[in-house]
Amino acid sequence: AQSVTQPDIHITVSEGASLELRCNYSYGATPYLFWYVQSPGQGLQLLLKYFSGDTLVQGIKGFEAEFKRSQSSFNLRKPSVHWSDAAEYFCAVGAGGADGLTFGKGTHLIIQP
């Protein structure tokens, strides 16, 4: 069965500092990987996705993620965070079908002024 682990429940970062959110996955085949962001009271917005090809993926809002097959990881990065980046971030694996998308439990990002 597929699974996703986000080891950090909460992360606090100063505004302007760099950010890395960790994601490890377990999947039986070549994974489809996603990062979603959820602002309070809102739905999930896709930040970026990896289906195949270049392992460094660029997304919206200045985010990027790198797929590392050997480490089963898909970490999300941003060089300089803004206060508006404060939100819940979810990593997910899967392409739909019987298992749908499997989500991690999320990382709550807090931005310090």
Next chain:
Amino acid sequence: NAGVTQTPKFRILKIGQSMTLQCTQDMNHNYMYWYRQDPGMGLKLIYYSVGAGITDKGEVPNGYNVSRSTTEDFPLRLELAAPSQTSVYFCASNQVGRGNTEAFFGQGTRLTVV
């Protein structure tokens, strides 16, 4: 382009009442899903559908039912509401095969059972 639309946005139910959460998508996606989100638990799959007339259980289907009579609509039914069903519910859709896409989500329905 509306994407995935869920109604209602909020609802309070009494124990034992029933209700239907509506979901519709205008992207002609074949797959549709219902998830529930509980604090600190991520999203859990309740039911999914691979196309009109075909549905199947996900990880947490107990207490829920679904139907998919058209490509666009995928309602979720709660027959006898229980406090354990207090949650935020998200509907999603994507295309699988003939051009896979990511999942698109509705804005969610916040349900409280008292």
